[in-house]
Amino acid sequence: MSEGPAPLSRLTAELSQLPGIGRRTAQRLAFHILRSDESDARSLAEAIVEVKEKVGLCEVCFNLAEGPRCRICEDPSREVSLICVVEEPADVIPIERTHEYRGLYHVLGGALSPIDGIDAEDLRIAELRRRVEGGGILEVILATNPTTTGEATASHIADLIREQTQVTRLAAGLPVGADLEHADEVTLGRAMAGRSNV
Amino acid sequence: MFVARVEADRVRSLTGVVFEPDPGLTVIIGPNGAGKTNLVEAIFFGLTSRSFRTSDRRDLIPFGSAYARCRVTVSGTGVDHMFMASASRSEGSRYTMDGAKIEQAEAAGHRPKVTVFSPDRLELIKGPPAGRRAHIDSFVAARWPGRAGLRSAFGRILAQRNALISRIAAGQADRSGLATWDSQFAEAAEALAGSREKAVAELGERWAAAADELGLEGPKSLTYRPGAATTSEEILKGLEEKLENDLRLGRSSWGPHHDEIRVELDGRQLRRFGSQGQQRLGLLALLFAERSALLETGGGAPLMLLDDVMSELDAHRRERLVERLLEGGQAVITAAEGELIPERGAILRVAIADLLEDSREVAG
Numbered sequence: 001m002s003e004g005p006a007p008l009s010r011l012t013a014e015l016s017q018l019p020g021i022g023r024r025t026a027q028r029l030a031f032h033i034l035r036s037d038e039s040d041a042r043s044l045a046e047a048i049v050e051v052k053e054k055v056g057l058c059e060v061c062f063n064l065a066e067g068p069r070c071r072i073c074e075d076p077s078r079e080v081s082l083i084c085v086v087e088e089p090a091d092v093i094p095i096e097r098t099h100e101y102r103g104l105y106h107v108l109g110g111a112l113s114p115i116d117g118i119d120a121e122d123l124r125i126a127e128l129r130r131r132v133e134g135g136g137i138l139e140v141i142l143a144t145n146p147t148t149t150g151e152a153t154a155s156h157i158a159d160l161i162r163e164q165t166q167v168t169r170l171a172a173g174l175p176v177g178a179d180l181e182h183a184d185e186v187t188l189g190r191a192m193a194g195r196s197n198v
Numbered sequence: 199m200f201v202a203r204v205e206a207d208r209v210r211s212l213t214g215v216v217f218e219p220d221p222g223l224t225v226i227i228g229p230n231g232a233g234k235t236n237l238v239e240a241i242f243f244g245l246t247s248r249s250f251r252t253s254d255r256r257d258l259i260p261f262g263s264a265y266a267r268c269r270v271t272v273s274g275t276g277v278d279h280m281f282m283a284s285a286s287r288s289e290g291s292r293y294t295m296d297g298a299k300i301e302q303a304e305a306a307g308h309r310p311k312v313t314v315f316s317p318d319r320l321e322l323i324k325g326p327p328a329g330r331r332a333h334i335d336s337f338v339a340a341r342w343p344g345r346a347g348l349r350s351a352f353g354r355i356l357a358q359r360n361a362l363i364s365r366i367a368a369g370q371a372d373r374s375g376l377a378t379w380d381s382q383f384a385e386a387a388e389a390l391a392g393s394r395e396k397a398v399a400e401l402g403e404r405w406a407a408a409a410d411e412l413g414l415e416g417p418k419s420l421t422y423r424p425g426a427a428t429t430s431e432e433i434l435k436g437l438e439e440k441l442e443n444d445l446r447l448g449r450s451s452w453g454p455h456h457d458e459i460r461v462e463l464d465g466r467q468l469r470r471f472g473s474q475g476q477q478r479l480g481l482l483a484l485l486f487a488e489r490s491a492l493l494e495t496g497g498g499a500p501l502m503l504l505d506d507v508m509s510e511l512d513a514h515r516r517e518r519l520v521e522r523l524l525e526g527g528q529a530v531i532t533a534a535e536g537e538l539i540p541e542r543g544a545i546l547r548v549a550i551a552d553l554l555e556d557s558r559e560v561a562g
Contacts, residue, residue, distance in 0.1 A: 112378065114362035119375050148354040148382075156378035184303065189344030 008034060060131070062107040062124050064089045072096075072105060079103040081138040085128065085157060087111050087145060095143065103141075106131065111149035112156060125157060132161045139166045146172050199310045200528040201501060202273040206240035208263050214557040215240075219530050220546035221274070223523045225539050226532045228550030234532040235316065237550065238503045241530065242312055244270035245501075246305075247283035247293035250314045255285035264288065272309050279308050310498065310528070311340050313485050316505040322484075323461060323477045324469050330459040331394075337401070337488050338393045341495065345393050352386040356455055359383050364448040380437045383453065384430040391428040391454045398422035398459060401487045408490070409483035411522070413515045414476060416464045420484070425456025475510050482507060486522060499527025507531055508538040516540060 008030055016026035033041055057063070058070035065071070072078060072092075082103025086092060089107050108123040132140065140161060144150035158167045173191030174183055183191070200221040206212040211233045219241075226234050235251075243249055243258060243266070251257075258266035265286035272279045281300075285291045295305060322329050332349075339346035359379045365371040398420060405420040427433050433453070437444075440452050461468040461480055468480050485502065493499045502523065508516055508531070517540045523529045524544055533539055536547060 112375070114358050114365060114371065114375070114379070117365070117370070119362075119371050120378075148351065148358065152355075152358070152378050152382045155381060156375075159378070185343035186345075186347045192344075 057107075061105045062089075062109060062127070063092055063105055077102070081136055082141070083128070083131065083137055083139075084141045084143050085154075086143050087150065087153070091143065091145075103139075106140075108144070108153065111144055111147075111153040113149045120156060123153070125160070128157065129160060132164050137165045139168060142167065142169045146170075199272055199274045199498065201241060201245070201270055201310070201530075202278070203269075203271040204237075204241050204244060205269040206237065206244075207267040207269065208260050209240040209243060209258050209266050209268050210236040210260060212236050212240060212554075212557070213260065215553050216556065217241075217548070217553055219528070220544075221528055222544055222546075223520070223528075223542075224530045224546040224548060225536075226530065226548050226550055226553075227534075227536045227539075228532075229534060232550045233554065234550050235505050237553070238314075238316070238505050238530065238532060240268045241270060241501075242314060242503060243283050244268035245272075245281055245283075245309050245312055246302075247291060250316060251318050255291050256287060258285055259287065270309075281305065281309060311492075311500040312503060313489060313500040314503045314505070315482055315485055315507055316503075317478075320474075320477055320481060323472070323481045327456075327458040330461075331455075331457055333484075334394050334397055334459050335390075337491075338397050340488075340492060340500070341397060341400070342393070345389075348386070348390045348393055352383075352390045352454065355379065355382050355386050356450060356453065360449045363444050363450060367445045367448050376441075380434055381430075383437065383450070384433040387426065387433050387454050388428065388430040391424050391426070391457065394454070394457060394459075395422050395424070395428060400491050401484070404487035404490050405483050408486040408522075409479060411515075411518050412479045412483055412486075413511065414463065414479040414483060418463045419460075420487075421460050421462070423458040423460050425454055425458065426452045478510060482519075489527065493526055502527065502529040502531075504529065504531040506534070508533045513540075520545070 011033065012023075012026045012030040015021055015029050016023050018026075021029070033044070054066055055064055056066075058065040058073055059068050060073045061070060063070040063072060065073075079102045082101075083106050084095060084101060084103055085106045085108060086095070087108055087110060092105050092107065095101050095105075106124070106128045108125065108128075110118055110123055112118060112120065112123065128140075131137065140157075142154040142157060144154045154169055158169075161167060171194055173187065173194055174180070180188070201219055202221075204215075204217040204219070206215040206217070208214075215237065217237065226237060228234050239249055239251055239258070243255075247255070249255060249258060255266070260266065265284055267282065267284040269280055269282045272281065279295055280297075282294045282297075283292070293300060293302075293305070295308060322333055335349040338348070359376075362371060362375055362379055366373055366376070399422070402420045406418050409418055427436055436452050437450075444451050461484075463472060463476060463480070468477060472480065482504075489499055489502065507519070511519065516538060520540050520542060523531070524542065531539075539545065539547070
């Protein structure tokens with residue numbers, strides 16, 4: 001199969017680097033962009049450049065930010081004595097959507113995983129420690145994923161800061177609104193182990 | 199739950215074979231090479247989309263065909279479910295329930311657990327301990343479904359700790375990170391070892407009783423030999439003591455990944471010193487021990503597929519085996535000659551030749 005003009009092959013090659021995009025899809029997208037209006041293509045290119053230029057990490061919590069600090073850290077109505085620890089910036093979004101949590105965040109930038117070469121120094125754990133040692137933190141909520149690496153990360157952090165503040169972990173258990181009979185046994189077992197008084 | 203109907207569309211030598219087993223005991227009779235084992239494999243394949251003879255499903259595709267396919271109808275819960283498994287050279291494999299794609303974990307809740315005896319499975323007794331660990335863990339999952347994830351959870355933590363150990367040994371990471379993984383390791387190891395211990399305790403006496411009945415003579419035992427301590431405090435202590443050794447080896451040298459489920463006859467390991475016949479009986483007794491444990495604890499009896507099980511048993515043992523199978527649950531067994539099976543009214547006897555004959559009529 002002929003690769004076509006060089007700029008088209010270049011675009012195809014760039015697009016196929018994206019997650020979930022294979023060679024064929026990349027080619028389809030490239031042809032689509034080629035056929036579209038010049039203004040649309042320009043707007044897409046500018047959006048890509050802009051996101052790299054303007055979005056960085058918050059200097060306090062390492063969430064995504066347009067300036068030195070993110071919108072949450074700059075919001076005076078947030079509860080500054082609460083920190084919720086998550087693995088990735090994407091994890092902040094679902095928690096924010098609940099409108100239940102009014103504290104601050106701390107984004108680790110991943111989870112401990114020796115297989116992938118990720119040790120404690122590669123995560124923003126020292127920064128979290130400094131925030132806690134700075135005082136005024138009443139509770140740290142560990143909201144890392146309930147996976148092998150997320151659990152290890154939570155237990156690592158808990159051991160480091162347990163002396164200075166209260167540390168809690170998100171509960172694991174049944175999805176709300178679902179029938180017990182459809183719950184898998186492992187989840188149900190954990191929900192049973194973590195049952196609470198009513 | 200029981201298998202009501204099997205349609206081996208194309209599986210190895212079988213084409214268009216329809217088979218309706220009894221909810222109790224069914225015997226498939228026919229000479230060697232007639233396709234009995236293929237039919238047993240087809241039932242297993244249709245139910246689980248796997249094979250107990252090969253890890254490559256494409257081996258099931260008949261010569262000259264593009265695919266292998268089997269449908270199995272499961273009855274007994276009020277609603278019938280039809281499972282379909284297929285393998286194709288060009289399109290990979292498919293596994294569906296009632297026409298919709300289904301994952302193993304979900305399917306397991308809608309079909310009976312299957313226990314297979316076949317000469318290929320002797321490895322379980324003869325082979326290295328890893329096979330017996332995996333087998334006991336699958337019994338744990340059947341007996342206490344909430345613990346089904348313990349094995350893989352421990353495996354993931356072990357892989358992470360091993361990676362860290364080898365990186366520390368290579369000077370790419372420092373030791374401070376170990377404490378976290380050691381405590382995760384100890385916790386998961388305790389849960390896994392505790393379950394194995396409990397499982398083997400439930401099976402030990404049942405195994406000895408079943409083995410006696412089947413004619414495996416002499417003092418015998420089925421015991422759990424932990425590869426490490428069984429409480430998390432002791433495991434943690436052991437990990438610290440063995441750290442230098444682990445760093446030298448580049449992996450974790452102690453933990454439940456070194457557990458053994460030891461099978462002994464006359465004080466000697468069956469895997470090393472048992473004859474082929476004794477090993478066969480040892481395996482059969484283990485499968486019966488698991489079945490009776492599941493039956494007695496209300497877990498539902500597994501479907502037993504016993505291929506060529508009668509040939510090495512004497513008349514009295516064959517009688518006992520059949521009585522056991524008639525105690526409850528569904529079983530399909532194969533035999534070369536009908537005379538090998540004791541006369542009982544409740545047994546459905548099927549000649550493989552008749553099944554093949556019918557399939558030709560349907561195909562024609």
